[in-house]
Amino acid sequence: MMKKYSPAKWMIALSILVVVFSIISLSAGAVWITPKEIILSLLGSSEGGNKFILENYRIPRTILSILIGSGLAVSGAIFQGVLGNPLASPDVIGITKGAGLAAAIVLVLFPKAPVVTLPIAALAGAAIVAILIYLFSFRRGARPAVIALVGVALGAICNAAIQYLMVKNPIGINVALVWLSGSLWGKSMVEVLMLLPWVIVFLPIAFLISDKLDVLSLGDDVATSLGENVKVLRILLLILAVILTGSSVAISGTIGFVGLLAPHMARRIVGAKHKFLLPTSAMLGAILILVSDSIGKGLFVPIEIPTGIVTSVIGAPYFLYLLIKK
Amino acid sequence: MRSLRKIFSFILIGAVTTGIFVGCSSKDTEVQGNNTSSDKAIVIKHEMGETQLSAAPKKIITLEYSFVDALAALDIKPVGIADDNKKDILIKAIADKVGSYTSVGTRSQPNLEVISSLKPDLIIADLKRHKAIYEELNKIAPTIVLKSLESSYDENINAFKTISKAVNQEEKAEKRLTEHTELINKLKSEVAFDASKTVLPAVVREDGFNAHASSSFTGQLLEKIGLKNAIQQTNGAYAEMNLEQLVQLNPDVLLIMKSSEKTIIDQWQTNPLWKNLKAVKNNQVLMVDRNLWGRFRGVISAEEISKEAVKLIKENK
Amino acid sequence: MRFLQKEKSKDNLSFRLMIVVISLVVLFLGIAVSLYIGSRNISLQAVIKAIFIEDGSKDNLIIRTIRLPRVVMSICIGANLAVAGVLMQGITRNPLASPQVFGINSGASFLVVAATVIFPSVTNYSLVYFAFIGTALSGGLVYFMGSVGGMTPVKLALAGMAIHFLLSSFTQGMILINENSLDKIMHWMAGSVSGGTWDSVSVILPWTVLGLFIAFLLASSMTILDLGEEIAKGLGQKTELIRMIAGIVVIMLAGASVSVAGPIGFIGLIVPHIVKYFVGTDYRLRIPFCILFGSILLVCADVVSRFIAYPFESPVGIVTAAIGGPFFLYLAQRKRGTKE
Numbered sequence: 001m002m003k004k005y006s007p008a009k010w011m012i013a014l015s016i017l018v019v020v021f022s023i024i025s026l027s028a029g030a031v032w033i034t035p036k037e038i039i040l041s042l043l044g045s046s047e048g049g050n051k052f053i054l055e056n057y058r059i060p061r062t063i064l065s066i067l068i069g070s071g072l073a074v075s076g077a078i079f080q081g082v083l084g085n086p087l088a089s090p091d092v093i094g095i096t097k098g099a100g101l102a103a104a105i106v107l108v109l110f111p112k113a114p115v116v117t118l119p120i121a122a123l124a125g126a127a128i129v130a131i132l133i134y135l136f137s138f139r140r141g142a143r144p145a146v147i148a149l150v151g152v153a154l155g156a157i158c159n160a161a162i163q164y165l166m167v168k169n170p171i172g173i174n175v176a177l178v179w180l181s182g183s184l185w186g187k188s189m190v191e192v193l194m195l196l197p198w199v200i201v202f203l204p205i206a207f208l209i210s211d212k213l214d215v216l217s218l219g220d221d222v223a224t225s226l227g228e229n230v231k232v233l234r235i236l237l238l239i240l241a242v243i244l245t246g247s248s249v250a251i252s253g254t255i256g257f258v259g260l261l262a263p264h265m266a267r268r269i270v271g272a273k274h275k276f277l278l279p280t281s282a283m284l285g286a287i288l289i290l291v292s293d294s295i296g297k298g299l300f301v302p303i304e305i306p307t308g309i310v311t312s313v314i315g316a317p318y319f320l321y322l323l324i325k326k
Numbered sequence: 327m328r329s330l331r332k333i334f335s336f337i338l339i340g341a342v343t344t345g346i347f348v349g350c351s352s353k354d355t356e357v358q359g360n361n362t363s364s365d366k367a368i369v370i371k372h373e374m375g376e377t378q379l380s381a382a383p384k385k386i387i388t389l390e391y392s393f394v395d396a397l398a399a400l401d402i403k404p405v406g407i408a409d410d411n412k413k414d415i416l417i418k419a420i421a422d423k424v425g426s427y428t429s430v431g432t433r434s435q436p437n438l439e440v441i442s443s444l445k446p447d448l449i450i451a452d453l454k455r456h457k458a459i460y461e462e463l464n465k466i467a468p469t470i471v472l473k474s475l476e477s478s479y480d481e482n483i484n485a486f487k488t489i490s491k492a493v494n495q496e497e498k499a500e501k502r503l504t505e506h507t508e509l510i511n512k513l514k515s516e517v518a519f520d521a522s523k524t525v526l527p528a529v530v531r532e533d534g535f536n537a538h539a540s541s542s543f544t545g546q547l548l549e550k551i552g553l554k555n556a557i558q559q560t561n562g563a564y565a566e567m568n569l570e571q572l573v574q575l576n577p578d579v580l581l582i583m584k585s586s587e588k589t590i591i592d593q594w595q596t597n598p599l600w601k602n603l604k605a606v607k608n609n610q611v612l613m614v615d616r617n618l619w620g621r622f623r624g625v626i627s628a629e630e631i632s633k634e635a636v637k638l639i640k641e642n643k
Numbered sequence: 644m645r646f647l648q649k650e651k652s653k654d655n656l657s658f659r660l661m662i663v664v665i666s667l668v669v670l671f672l673g674i675a676v677s678l679y680i681g682s683r684n685i686s687l688q689a690v691i692k693a694i695f696i697e698d699g700s701k702d703n704l705i706i707r708t709i710r711l712p713r714v715v716m717s718i719c720i721g722a723n724l725a726v727a728g729v730l731m732q733g734i735t736r737n738p739l740a741s742p743q744v745f746g747i748n749s750g751a752s753f754l755v756v757a758a759t760v761i762f763p764s765v766t767n768y769s770l771v772y773f774a775f776i777g778t779a780l781s782g783g784l785v786y787f788m789g790s791v792g793g794m795t796p797v798k799l800a801l802a803g804m805a806i807h808f809l810l811s812s813f814t815q816g817m818i819l820i821n822e823n824s825l826d827k828i829m830h831w832m833a834g835s836v837s838g839g840t841w842d843s844v845s846v847i848l849p850w851t852v853l854g855l856f857i858a859f860l861l862a863s864s865m866t867i868l869d870l871g872e873e874i875a876k877g878l879g880q881k882t883e884l885i886r887m888i889a890g891i892v893v894i895m896l897a898g899a900s901v902s903v904a905g906p907i908g909f910i911g912l913i914v915p916h917i918v919k920y921f922v923g924t925d926y927r928l929r930i931p932f933c934i935l936f937g938s939i940l941l942v943c944a945d946v947v948s949r950f951i952a953y954p955f956e957s958p959v960g961i962v963t964a965a966i967g968g969p970f971f972l973y974l975a976q977r978k979r980g981t982k983e
Contacts (some may be wrong), residue, residue, distance in 0.1 A: 030439035030750040053439050056465060087788070087801035091808050115458050135978045145797045149739065151976035152800045154970060156743070159807075160908065160964030167958055174475070175454055178434050178891035181815045184433045186459040256808050302431035302440045303411050316809045320784070426809050532759065533838050533905075564955045568708045568837050573701065574682035587763045599704045607890075 007276035010269050014283040018066065021290040025062040025081045029299035060189045061297075065289040067192070067309075068184075068248040069258060073285025074206050074278050075244040076259025077266070081213035081274060083144040083235050089259035090126075090245040093148065094155025096256070098129030099249040100180050101158040107176040108169045118179070119194065119250035126246035129154050134235065147238075168281030182308025183291050191251050198247035203282065206240055210274035213237065217272070255308040257259065257315030258285050264322050288315070334458070370492045373453045373469040374460050379468050382494035383448035387467075389436050389476035391416070392482055393450040395624025396489045398423040399502050407443045408436040414602040417618050419626050442466045448492060474623065476563070479546040482623050506625050510632060517636040523633075524556035526577035526605075528567075529620060531590040535572065537565045542583075543623055544631070550633050553639075573599050579639060580605040583616040612638040659928070666935050673942040677717070680711045680946060682954060708841070715957075716839035717945050718938040719851045719871030720904055721914075723896035726858050728911025729918070729929055730889045733865045735786070738974060739800050741911035742778075742897040748906035751809045751898050752780020752834075767846050767903070779895045781806050820830055834884035834905030836945055837842025843903040847933035850899035854892050857932065861889055864924040869924060907960045909967025910940055916974065939968075 003223055005013075006138040024039050032061050035051050041054050072090070075230055079088040090096050102125025126127065162180070168172045178185070212233055214221050244257065260287035271275040292310035299305065338410065368379045377526030387406035388394045397404050398420045406428045409415050416424060428444055429438035434455055441449065441463070451470040454476065462468040470492055472485040483503070491634035519525075527544045528537040538544045542563035551554060556577035557565055567575075572594075578605075582591065594600045605611050612635075619631055678690045685693075685702045692698070693706035731740035743746050754777030758765055765773075785806050789799035814832070865886045868875050875882050900907070912953060914937045915929065922928040944962040951957040 030437055031443060052442055053464075056442075056462070057438055085797055085801060087798055087805060092801050092804040101735075111454060115460075118458070136972060139976070145795075146976055147795045149800055150972065152739075152744065152804050153971040153975040155804060155966070156908070157964065157968035159811075160833075160961065160968060163958075164961045164964075167833055168952065168962070174434055177815055181812065183435065186438065186462055188462055191463075256812055260805065297437075297439075300411075302429055302437035304431060304435045304437055306435070306816065309812055312809050312812040312816075319805075320788075331974060533835075566952070568709065568956055570705050571682040571954065573705065574778075586759070590838060593842055597704075597708050597840075598699075599701065603699070 007270040007280070008114035009271070009282060013277065013284070014256050014280060016306045018283050018286050020291070021287050021294075022066065022186045023171055024315035025065060025290045025294045026054065028294040029058060030297070030301045034057070055227060056188060059062045060187055061184045061292065063192050063291045063295060064184055064195065064252065065188055066243070066286040067195050068252050068255065068316075069205060069262075069284075069286035069289035070282035071195075071199050071244040071248040071285075072255065072258040073262035073266075073281040073288075074203060075241040075248075076285075077205065077274070077278055077281040078213065078237050078241040078244075079259065080263050081217060082234050082241070084217065085144065085148060086264065087260070088148055088305065089257075090241065090249075091254070091256045091259060093133070093151030094129050094153075095126050095151070095242055095245050095248050097155040097162070099123070099126040099246060100254045101125055101161050101180050102128070103253070104162050104165050104173075104176045107179060108165050108173065122250040122253075123246045126242055126249060129158065130238070130242040132244075134238075145233075147234075173202075178306070179253040182249075182253040182311075183304070183306035184252055185297075185298070185304050185306070187252065195247055195251045198243065202240060202247075206244070206273075207239075207278050209237075210278045213274040213278075221237045230260035234312050253306075253308065254313055255289070257311045257319070258288050261311075261319050261322075262288060264319065268322070285309075362616070368492065368494065370470050370488060372472055372488060374471040377468045377470050379448065379492060383446075383468075383492065384446045385444065385446045386443055386450065386493070387430060387444060387446045388450045389430070389456055390450075390452040391434055391621055392474040392477070392623040392627070393452075393472070393489065393624045394424060395420055395622060396483040396486045397484065397493070399603070399625040400490060400493060400495045400498055402493055402495070402540060403427070406430045406441060408433045415617065415621075417622055417627065417630060418614075419630050420622075438462060438466070450489060450492075454549075459627050472555075477623060478532065478541070479543055479545065479550065479623075479628065482543070482628070483625070486625055504623065506629065509629055510550055513632050513636045517551060517553070517639055519552045519554075519639070523554065524575075525553040525579040525581060526556040526572075526575065527581040527583070527614075527619065529583045529585055530591050531585050532588055533567075533590060535567045535590055537567050539563055539565055544611065544619060547628050547631060548635060549582075551636065553635065569594050569597060569599060573603065576604050578604050578608070579610040579612065581619070581635060581638075582611060583619050584613060585620075587615060609642045610639065612642065614638065653771055657700050659922060661921055662932075663935070666932075666939060667672070669943065670935065670939045673939055673946065674714050674718075677714050677942055678944050680707055680949060681705065681710060691827060710776075712841045712844050713839035713945070714942060715835050715844050716847065717941045718901065719844070719847050720836065720900045720907065721937035721939070722855065722912060722934040723847075723851055723900045723919075723937070724907065724910040725914035725933035725940070726855060726930055727893045727896040727900075729863075729915035729926070729933045730858060730865065730893050731911065732871055732915050733926065734886050734889050734893075735789075735799055736869070736889070737795075737799050738916070739912065739971075740892075741909075741915075742901075743803075743807075743906065743908035744800055744912060745782055745785045745803040746810070747778050747782045747785075747893075747897050748786075748834075748901055748908060749807045749810040750908045751775075751777035751901035752832075753777060754780070754815065755902055767842065771846060771850065771899050771902045774898040775894055776899070777900035781810070782890070782894065794808050833960040834901070834907035835948075835956065835958040835960065836907075837939070837956045837959075839904075847903050850895050854895040854899075856929075857888065857892050858896075858930050861885065861892070865889065866924065873967040905958070905960070909963040909971065910937055910963030912974075913967050913970045914940060916970075918973045 024034050027035060029250050033049060033054060041051055049115060076089045079090060080086055099122040102121040103118055106113055106121045133147060133150050136150045215226060215228055222232050263281045265284050266277050266280040270280045288311060292307045295307040296307050296310045328558050354616040364453045370377050386397060386404045388404045389408040394404060394407055404427055405422050408430050410432045430440045445469060446467045449467050451463055451469055452472045452474040453471050460469060460471055472488060489494050503614055525548055526537055528535055537557055539557040540549060541557050541560050556575045600606055614634055677686060679685060679687060685706060687704050690706055693703045697707060728741040732738060751774040754773045755770055758770060758773040785802045788802035864880060867878055867880050868882060868885055872882060914933055918929050918932040918936055922932050945959045948957045948959040948962045
C-alpha cells in the first residue's frame, strides 16, 4: 500500500491530473487543438474554425467523461463496499446488462421510437434488474453473497436475451452494438444537461454518507451493534449506486471496467476509508474515461474506437496487474 | 436512519423530476432546417421531417453507400463519404464516378469533427444508424435522413428521387430512372428465366448459410428481372438454413456470397445430397461479389448486381 | 432433516434403476423426435432403416448425413458440458462453477474467432487446440482472480463475469471497427449444433471419449475431494494433482465442445445439480448420470430450438438459457451457509 503521502495530498494531485487530462481530452480528436487555443476560446475570443468543434463536440464530451467516470467509479466503490467483495461492480452484477438489454430491445424491436426513449429504457432496464435482485435476495436478509450471485445470474439471463436479439436481427444489431459498446460518440450538450442533475445531486450524497460504508465493512454484527439497520442501509446504498450507474449508462451505453478498476486503484493510494475512497475513485474514474475517450477519438482518425472498448483494453491488463500485486 | 431516508426520497423525487424535465424539453424540439428561406428554397421531406436548402448543394457528405450510389448516378461527387475507412470498398462503377473524397469514418459512427471540418452544405444520413445524431448533423449542415440499411428496392428508388430533388437534378434523375427501368427490362428478356424456376441468393459463412428471401433487397431486385426467389415470405428478409432445408427448397440457381475463404459449402460439397441439388447438377452454383451484393444498394448497384446475375446464369447454362 | 431422509431413499437401488430407465426412454424419445422433425418429417420406419442401411434415397441421406451427426454431436456436447460442469463444481467446491459462469466459454470462443481471423485457412482439427488454449487461459485467469484472498463461490462467479464482460466487449469492438466481421462473429456469440456434420463429430469424439474416460477414473478421488480439503489430505490424497488432472479434463471437454459448436451455456451449471438431487454426491454415480442427463438436455433443447423461428434455425443456446436462466436464479438465491 502506497501511503507515503496523505490522502489529502493525493486528492489534490488527482484533481490537478483531472484538469490536465481534461485539457488533453479537449485537444484530442480529428484535429489537434492546442491548449492555448482552448484557453483563448474559453475566454471568449472567437478563434477560427475550431471553435465549432470545441463547443459542440470537445467540451460536451470532456464534461461527460468526467461525469460518467465519476458516476461509474463511485457506484462501483459503493457496490464493493456494500457487497464486501472487491470484484463487485455494476457490470458484473448485471445492472448494466439489464440496461443494455432494454436498450437493445428498443433499438431492435421498436426502431421507430423517438430517440429520447433510449435513455429512459436503459434506466428502466437497470432499475428492473436492481429490483429483481432486491426481490430475490431480500428473503435471505439481503446478504452480500446472495446479492452478488443473483446479480450474476440475472446478468447471464440478460446476456442470453441480448444474444437472442442479435441472432434474430443480424443486420439491425449494428445499431444496438454501437450502444452496447459504450461510447461518447455523437454526444452533445443535450446529453450533458440530461446527466448533470443526477450526478450533481447523487454524487455529493454518496460522499456525505461515505462513513456508513466504513461501518458496513466492519461486518454485520458490529454494524448492528453500533445501531445501524444493516439491511435497510445496504438497500439504500445500492439504490444510490444503481441510480449513479443507471444514469451514466443511460447516456453513454455500457462502458465497462471503470466501476471495477477505479475503486481498486483508489484503495491502493488512499486506503479504505470511504471518506477519501469515494472522491478519489471519482477522480480516477474521470481520468480513466478522459484518457479512454481521448484515445478513442484521436488515435485512428476518422475511425472512432468506442470508449467502452478502450476502457476494457486498458482496464483488463491493469486489473490483472493489481490483483497479482496484492 | 429515518432522517436519512427522508432526505433521500426527497432528493430522489427532485432529481427524477429534473431529469425528466430536462430530458423532455431538449430532445423534442421541432426539427428545423438551418437555412433562411428564400425564393429558391427547396424543401425536402425526409424520414425525420423537413429540411430546407437555399440553393443546390455543392459539398455533400454521404453516410451510407446507397447515397453515394445515388449521387454517382447523377454524376455528382460527394466530398465526404463514410466508408468504414476502407478506401477500396466502393465498387468500380461508383468509384470511377466519385473520384477522390475524404473519409469521414465508419458508417455506424461517422466522425462528426471531420464532417464539420469539410464544411458541407448537405449531409445525407441513414435512418437506422444516424437517427440519434440527427440534430448534431443539422447543426453542421442541412441534413436529410433516408432509408438505407435494411431498405427494400422500392425504398431505395424513392430515396434516389428525394436526393435528386435535394440536388436540384430531378429531370436528370427521371431520365436516369427511365434508363434504369429499360436496362432492367432488357436484362429480364435476356435471361428469359423460366417462371417455374427459382433462384436463391445467400451469404455463406464458415458455420452457416443465410438465405435472402423474396422480401430482401437482393430478393426483390432479382424478381424484377424475372428471377423468382425460392423463399417467398413477407415476414423477415433472411432465413438461416441448413443443408436439409436447402435440399427441400432445391432452387435452380444458387447465388453465393462468400464471407470468408472457408465456408460451410466446402463441407456440404462432400455430401451426396448436395450433388443432387438441381443447381449443382446444372452447374448453376454461382459465386458473386459479396461486397457488391451485400453492401451496396441503389440505382447503379442494382444494375451491376443484375448484370452480374444475368451474365453468370447465361454463361453457365 | 429432510435432506438426509431423501438420501436414504436414493440409496435404494431400484429407485436409481428407475431413474436410469426413465432417462434412457426420454433420451431415445428425444433422439427419435430429433431425427423425425426437420424440413420435412421422416417416418420413424425410414429413420430406423437409415441408421443401419444406406439406400441412397433422399430421406435416407438426410437422416444419415445431416440429422444423425447432429444428434450425435448434441449427445457428445451435452455430456461433455455436464461432466465439465460437475468436475468444475468439485474442483472449486462452488455450486455455480460451470464453463459459462467461469468465462471459459467466452475465452474459448474468442480465441477461436481470433484464430479464424489471423489464420483463415486453419482446419477444424487445429481449431480445437486454439479452443483449448482459450479455455485454459480464461479458466486459469478466473480461478486466479477468484482465489485472491481466499476462494469463495462469489468471487469466482464475479471473476468469471468480469472475464466474460471483457471478452465480449473485445468481440463487439471487432464488429464495430470492421462491420464485415459481423458474419464471422455471429456464430461465436451464441452456440449452435445445427451445423453438425460427421466431420465435426470426428473432431469432438476423440476428446469426448478421452475426457469422459479420465473423468471416470477420477470419480472416486473427486468424491473424496468433495469432503473437504483437510479430510481429503488426511486421507492421503494428493489434492493438487487431482485438481490439475480434473482441470485438464475440463479443458478437453469444454474446449472441444466450444470449438465445434460455439458457446452453449447453462448445461454445465444445471445438470450437475439435477443429477445431485437424484443420485447424491458420489461421483462414481454423478459422472455417468451427468453424461446421460446432459445428453438428454441438449438433444431436447435442440429439438425445441428448431421451433423458435420455424422452419429456420435458431441457436440452441437460447433454449438452454431459457431453461437454465431461471434455474441459475433459483440456485443463486438458494445458497446455503456463509462460505465467505
